[in-house]
Amino acid sequence: MEWPGSRDTNTVKVALLKGDFGNALLKNMMNYVTSLAWGDYKDGNYKIHNSGTAFFLNLGAATFFVTAAHVYEGYVEAKLKDPNLRCFLGSMEVDLKARCIGCLGSKRLDIATFSIELEEVEKLNKHVCYGAASWPP
Secondary structure (H helix, E strand, O other): OOOOOOOOHHHHHHHHHHOHHHHHHHHHHOOOEEEEEEEEEEOOEEEEEEEEEEEEEEOOOOEEEEEOHHHHHHHHHHHHHOOOOEEEEOOEEEOHHHHEEEEOOOOOOOOEEEEOOHHHHHHOOOOOEEOOOOOOO
């Protein structure tokens, strides 16, 4: 099959992502990703102040979740201003500070890691991405 503009690799990539392949890729990816949001309850309604995303990893030992360090820093800053903020990983309320494994800061390495039990990931109806225990694999 000849793709329109097949000599242009970007055109082919866009065509693939706009079609069935892209839809299947998105559906599969959503099994591994969840929202990470914080906000407060006012008048019985939860108002989200800010949010990011997180995914779940296991590199041979414990399962953990990952988000961007700038997301975690935004949460910590917001929590200092309003201690009543509540944070949700998907549908599960979490205390990010208590679960933090490591965060070097967004200016150094924009990654933050947090502890989570496999049973909690299962309750969120998400999948864990399993990787090699050592690198390179």
